[in-house]
Amino acid sequence: RSGKKSPITLIRCDGYMCEREGVADSHIAFRGAATEQVMLVWSSRPRTVLLLVKKDPDLMSSVIEAARYLLEVENMKVIVEPQVQTQALANGLFLDSFVSSEALHQKVDFVICLGGDGLILHVSTLFRTAVPPVISFNLGSLGFLTPFQFEDFRTEIAEVLKGNCNLSLRMRLTCGIIRQGYVEHEFQVLNEVVVDRGASPYLSNLDCFCDGKYITTVQADGIIMSTPTGSTAYSMSAGGSMVHPSVPAILFTPICPHSLSFRPIVFPDSAQLRIEISEDARSHAWASFDGKSRQQLRRGDGLLVEMNLFPVPTINKTDHTGDWFQSLDRAFNFNSRAMQKPLP
Amino acid sequence: RSGKKSPITLIRCDGYMCEREGVADSHIAFRGAATEQVMLVWSSRPRTVLLLVKKDPDLMSSVIEAARYLLEVENMKVIVEPQVQTQALANGLFLDSFVSSEALHQKVDFVICLGGDGLILHVSTLFRTAVPPVISFNLGSLGFLTPFQFEDFRTEIAEVLKGNCNLSLRMRLTCGIIRQGYVEHEFQVLNEVVVDRGASPYLSNLDCFCDGKYITTVQADGIIMSTPTGSTAYSMSAGGSMVHPSVPAILFTPICPHSLSFRPIVFPDSAQLRIEISEDARSHAWASFDGKSRQQLRRGDGLLVEMNLFPVPTINKTDHTGDWFQSLDRAFNFNSRAMQKPLP
Amino acid sequence: RSGKKSPITLIRCDGYMCEREGVADSHIAFRGAATEQVMLVWSSRPRTVLLLVKKDPDLMSSVIEAARYLLEVENMKVIVEPQVQTQALANGLFLDSFVSSEALHQKVDFVICLGGDGLILHVSTLFRTAVPPVISFNLGSLGFLTPFQFEDFRTEIAEVLKGNCNLSLRMRLTCGIIRQGYVEHEFQVLNEVVVDRGASPYLSNLDCFCDGKYITTVQADGIIMSTPTGSTAYSMSAGGSMVHPSVPAILFTPICPHSLSFRPIVFPDSAQLRIEISEDARSHAWASFDGKSRQQLRRGDGLLVEMNLFPVPTINKTDHTGDWFQSLDRAFNFNSRAMQKPLP
Amino acid sequence: RSGKKSPITLIRCDGYMCEREGVADSHIAFRGAATEQVMLVWSSRPRTVLLLVKKDPDLMSSVIEAARYLLEVENMKVIVEPQVQTQALANGLFLDSFVSSEALHQKVDFVICLGGDGLILHVSTLFRTAVPPVISFNLGSLGFLTPFQFEDFRTEIAEVLKGNCNLSLRMRLTCGIIRQGYVEHEFQVLNEVVVDRGASPYLSNLDCFCDGKYITTVQADGIIMSTPTGSTAYSMSAGGSMVHPSVPAILFTPICPHSLSFRPIVFPDSAQLRIEISEDARSHAWASFDGKSRQQLRRGDGLLVEMNLFPVPTINKTDHTGDWFQSLDRAFNFNSRAMQKPLP
Incomplete structure (x- = not known):
């Protein structure tokens, strides 16, 4: 035993709980990076989707188009907000809705946003505890949290339903x-x-x-x-x-x-x-x-x-780093071209 | 089964390895904070210490004082750098040394630095893989990574030997x-x-x-x-x-x-x-x-x-947050008083 | 005339008036620096002073001391604000005052402030057009626009009465x-x-x-x-x-x-x-x-x-640059010592 | 005389010379803004121009075109740098040149730059004392100091010859x-x-x-x-x-x-x-x-x-403020549109 180093135990506390960890050979090391890329896998096909849309009457035709696709092609249950339900009915389409958002997180497999960054804030308000994965389509102006184009709605939704998409856990x-x-x-x-x-x-x-x-x-x-x-x-x-x-x-x-x-x-x-x-x-x-x-x-x-x-788990177009730099580019011209702009 | 949400599995990859994680009720959550305060516990009393000192002939008497205490009172094995060994010998004190730093991390229970922030950089150079815990005493000028006063050497070392001290894993x-x-x-x-x-x-x-x-x-x-x-x-x-x-x-x-x-x-x-x-x-x-x-x-x-x-695990005087703000205060006058200084 | 350059005239407009300027040899040049250090010279000894003080009952004894000196030693007419006049009278000292600040700028040779930076803002409010030179003494806490110490009141006022002091035209x-x-x-x-x-x-x-x-x-x-x-x-x-x-x-x-x-x-x-x-x-x-x-x-x-x-002409202790850097030092520790504080 | 304020004289020193100024009614005032927009007026038509061009063989045809216009239409004497003189001769055009730039400032009425911001730095090197007015055309990429388009060369030069153009005295x-x-x-x-x-x-x-x-x-x-x-x-x-x-x-x-x-x-x-x-x-x-x-x-x-x-007097397209904000726009997208880009 002589000549051996004193064995070390670490107690790690994150403010929620503490954990003891024996240290092999007393060699203190990180257990890997603390940060991760997270990938989503569905164990069965998702069946219920919450479809949210920016308050803007011009967007109703896109909502109807998206909802019809989800109902008729993907065979999903589509939940919308009450005022959207009313408008959809006026267009001859019956969609589910909810009175209180209390129980939504127990029903909704994932959320589709048609609009802009503001809608993600709205998602955060609707789901005060667990939030389902969110896919966000921009309609016109490009947002910071909105990497998907509405033109590609069908193919993108098909991909999400397959799973294997990357998430940013925000x-x-x-x-x-x-x-x-x-x-x-x-x-x-x-x-x-x-x-x-x-x-x-x-x-x-x-x-x-x-x-x-x-x-x-x-x-x-x-x-x-x-x-x-x-x-x-x-x-x-x-x-x-x-x-x-x-x-x-x-x-x-x-x-x-x-x-x-x-x-x-x-x-x-x-x-x-x-x-x-x-x-x-x-x-x-x-x-x-x-x-x-x-x-x-x-x-x-x-x-x-x-x-x-x-x-708030948001679905990435590529991955958390790729999407983020794309957003920086869009919002701030944070890219190589801006870099090369010469100063006098 | 109808009305149940699709079960979710997350695959988390940190660049080193991937890990699957079933998600209870499909409620995606953090597993706690990713960051922690770490506490050091010795399973047996440490016996070998590496004593490092800033290159400055005026500090030799402090080194001798510290080494004698560790040897004679705490009954530890004290390792120093070759040139310090020579100087200590000239002062009638025999201390251990090393030729190559290669195997140091297998022998040294913890490291004591007498000097300033520069010495911690030197520790990092000596230990390219696992680094033992480091306690850092300032001798005169206060450093950023040097929370301990040499006046309190004996009581502080006694505390470290007991364990239960907080670490910053740098x-x-x-x-x-x-x-x-x-x-x-x-x-x-x-x-x-x-x-x-x-x-x-x-x-x-x-x-x-x-x-x-x-x-x-x-x-x-x-x-x-x-x-x-x-x-x-x-x-x-x-x-x-x-x-x-x-x-x-x-x-x-x-x-x-x-x-x-x-x-x-x-x-x-x-x-x-x-x-x-x-x-x-x-x-x-x-x-x-x-x-x-x-x-x-x-x-x-x-x-x-x-x-x-x-x-590099550095031993905290209080904890990782307390020590850090103390350092900001010392180095940048980052404190309430500076805050209240009125602008015209 | 051949081989001669075309003569140039410049018309300079500052938004208030325009001025024509022939250019010697068509060599366009600045007429000197646009910025200046300004020195104050009295053509006769100033006789009327406006004495302002921060609203603080503890300062009344300093006001009385200053006013007595100005009246009795320097033989000046001393004007104070109405509430100070009342308080001075309660202390047995009669000082002049004013009802409206309208005509003050036609009477007051210079202004003495006892207090802090806030008083200079008050001076600016009292004198909406021309402002007499202002000398500013701090009483306790050092201000940004307050370079003079009240301890030196007598010698500083004597200097101002002589003239030849530098001004910052603010x-x-x-x-x-x-x-x-x-x-x-x-x-x-x-x-x-x-x-x-x-x-x-x-x-x-x-x-x-x-x-x-x-x-x-x-x-x-x-x-x-x-x-x-x-x-x-x-x-x-x-x-x-x-x-x-x-x-x-x-x-x-x-x-x-x-x-x-x-x-x-x-x-x-x-x-x-x-x-x-x-x-x-x-x-x-x-x-x-x-x-x-x-x-x-x-x-x-x-x-x-x-x-x-x-x-607002403020009287400098040294000159406009010296006083300014002194203020930066006092307020922000903007000095060589702060500079040399080592980062880790 | 009693009740009159003490008359004030100011001595203004700019580091080059000092000047005394009596102050009317002892009312200290600025003599107007210290900064000005300057307009150029020729007393006779300019006859000699220095034509500078960025070192780039592709620009030679533009130089020839500009020089022919100045010579043949505007009837001016055109001076170029020696290497441009040689190239122009190869194109059948004889232009003046110079051996040393020493005496240039005594001959040249104004300078035309075909190129970019770098050429203005070159002008500054050629004229170490007085600099003639400079008009700067960009050829392709827009510069910071280069407000004029080469497409408009003839009309812009005609305007300069008339005079009444604004200058930035840099x-x-x-x-x-x-x-x-x-x-x-x-x-x-x-x-x-x-x-x-x-x-x-x-x-x-x-x-x-x-x-x-x-x-x-x-x-x-x-x-x-x-x-x-x-x-x-x-x-x-x-x-x-x-x-x-x-x-x-x-x-x-x-x-x-x-x-x-x-x-x-x-x-x-x-x-x-x-x-x-x-x-x-x-x-x-x-x-x-x-x-x-x-x-x-x-x-x-x-x-x-x-x-x-x-x-260095540079000729403005509009005036010193208009040109400057145009440059900021071009170089940094410093304009209302960039302003309105929403952050998430």
Whole structure:
């Protein structure tokens, strides 16, 4: 036994549970990359689809076309939102609908979006816990989360039904508003939650905590807590990095910080972040969730932000990296040609 | 069976291996956070320590003091570098040493550094595969990776011997230079690898690939590929975000890019990045590894960068988050006081 | 005459007037630098001083001390604000005051501020046209525009009375709110005017004009139009450069712009800038002036911004460059020591 | 006389000369904007033109066409560079040329460039003192300083001959390398002078002075001193603002600074900047001038940078602001459409 190294055990805690791991030869190593490309396999053919469409009367003919195909050719059950059901009926087509979205996640095999990025946010709202895989078709303007062309609807749907398609598991954040020690409201965001000073002329003075420990006091116009999906939205306007959708991280990006040394921070997905409006703050603050549901945060209120364990699985056209760079190209001209544009 | 959703299986691939996972109720969920706080537990008391010190004759008395304590009080075997062995002998103290660092990782239970951040880079060079846990004491100037005070040496070492200390598993990157299709040289970096234009007046025109697929052509002064540990070093000077050491990510930060739309990118740890100097580039490029070992990259050469599966485990004073924010405070005055400094 | 170059005349227009200039030998040249260090010379000893103080009861003893010195030793007439007059009287000291600030600029030789940067903004409000030279003493916390220590009050005032002190002529902006084609309200700012989206979740969509010509449509959280004095305030938080107080320029700094190619712009002082809320904007906007007097801008409203010909002359401790870098040091640790702080 | 304010005289010094100015009613005011739009008026018709062309054999037919028009229709004397003279002769056309560029500025009424932005840099090299007005035609790819289309050559030249065209007076910087106390070499730059660390792994540690006074020590990859014309070139890649060509300013933009508080600075045109490589610097530095003439700066060497009193007058298509925003549009898609591209 002499000359042998002391055996090592690691205890790994992710904030949800802890796990012991013996270390072979005391050689500490990663167990592989923490990030993955995920592929979807159906054990039996999917039969129920939720068909969502952007609110726009001009799109009704596309909806009818898509629904007929799914019903008649693919022999699926097609669920639509109530107002679409009514419009479809006016066109002589009977489709299923729902009263409450509560039980949808127990019925729907996958979701088809006809529209733009906004619809994916809507999916996230409909499914507060588990979300079925989502395939997203653009109708006209190209979106960031919308890699599929409606012209190719039939072949693309046929591929999805076969399975073997790649997914991006898009992290969501669960955001709870704390009042008098209790979480009063809860919101799920796919892009970001923002705390800002609203119309107040005074800048916010926000105490920030990570895993219960005080980190810093933000003096800025506001703070953005973003998912990787949201990294190319508001967070980027405020100077945050572009984060690949597979990186298990929460971005913490200050908006116009007073301190020159306060740079955007990338926290691990296990981080539990808390923002507090201190009792002696000069003004209230406001929180908004994916740009909506604006809530006032009064002195003493707090906001708790952590990863939601249920991601939004979006179906890739190629894979998570290929689709992402395609989106960057479309949205920002992020490509070799832009690169070569000469500066004087 | 009717009304049941189609069962789902996910196949997860991290670039090293693939794994099948049945999805309960077809509810796709994360299996917990991908990131963790890791705690070290010794199954038996460690007996062999590698004691490293910054090259500085003034530090010899501290080395002697530390070594005597480890030998005489803690009853450990103390290994030092050859030149320290010689100097210790001149002070009447016999310490073990080594000729080649090849087998060190099979003997050393943990490493003590007396010095500064530079010594951790040296540890990374000595241990190219598995690295024992490292405890780092500053002697004078406070470092970024050096949370412990030498004044507290005895109590801190006693704590480490007990175990139950937190670790940051710091990712390293394996960087291979490709010439005529073969990897010729390999370097491990703890901070970053940089490809730049050196003294050439022409900006580099670098083709970039992720997992074998073409991503973009970088027209810039250079490109930094950094670990989270390196995120607060050169990458930050070039505009990259501060990335928590637990985030499994590789930073890709351009240096003075020509294109205004080229922002710093955060890739997942599973990404295999490749940079190529195209055959028709206007000039050569240069690669440097943690600021050292500068190598010329000629037209047609490439650089392959991916995660090394063996991290550098550094012992935390508190935990990975607490230590990190302490470092940001020390290095950048990143704290509440700086925050409150009023702008006019 | 053959072989001679064609003689050239230049017509120079600054937006206020045009001027013809014959060019010797047709050699076009600058007539010297456009920017200057300005020195103040009194033709006779100043006799009337306006003494301003921050609203803070603890400062009354300093005010009394300063006023007594000015009255009794320097034999000057001392004017204070009405509420200070009352408080001074309660302390047995009679000082002059004023009802309206309208005529102040015809009486006051120079202004003494006891307080902080906020007082200089107050001076700018009191003197809407010509402003007398201002000397600014800090009482406790160091300000950005406040280079003098109150301990040195007597010697510094003696120096000012002698004259031969350097001045920074700090540009102000005249900001007019346009409604239905007419300028309705006018504000003078020393730091900046900001147009933002207030509490609206929709980002502003602002049409921008320079000298009557359409420049761009800003899609951002807002836009900052700043003087050089304001360049180290809000504009810097939003990514603007630090602009020396002598540079005759208006900064145009977007707040979180949507477009990655929209960088902060520095316009010449002759630029007349106009922002319009288009009739089909999704929401109103808000304007604020040196952080105050928040005004709603409705669809169809506009904001006209141009240089005020009357600057705020602040008395330098050394000169305009020396004082400025001292301020940067104090406020941002912008100095050689901070520079040498090593990154890991 | 009692009740009158003390009369004020201002002494204005721009680093070249000082000037006294009585202040009416002691009301300190700007004498108008310091920046101007300049219009060119010929007192007699110009007769001598310098025709420059990018080195590219494919352009010879355009040169011949332009020269024939100038000679035969406009009846001007056309001067070309020696190698163009030879090529024109081979095409049966005799044009004037020159041996040394020394006396060119005494003969040439205006300059025509057929090519791209690079040619304007060449003009700046040919005319080290006074520069005649320059009209710049692009041949194919659109340049930043090249607003005119060659298709419109005849009408545009006819307009120039009439005069009444707007000019941008583009500032140049005179850069002197100081060795052992003496200026050894002098360079004129139209874009920027850069001091960087070249291939050295050590970052430069540069002492910076303004008007003889120590300002700061730069620890960075390098420093860019740029004209407003150069503000949209390298300086912008390093984070500098876009500066309108009429602003009398020198940009001081650090490249990857170590200190987070070191932001780009805009100095007045009167600033005399000096960079010194301290005797104890860890390595040499390198200076390059408009991307050319790379010079080593050894320990103890210095670099003196100040405004050259002779600008490069470029002829505007519309005016200095209109042309500039057109260029920004062409080069960076800086326009309303890019603005409206939605982020997800």
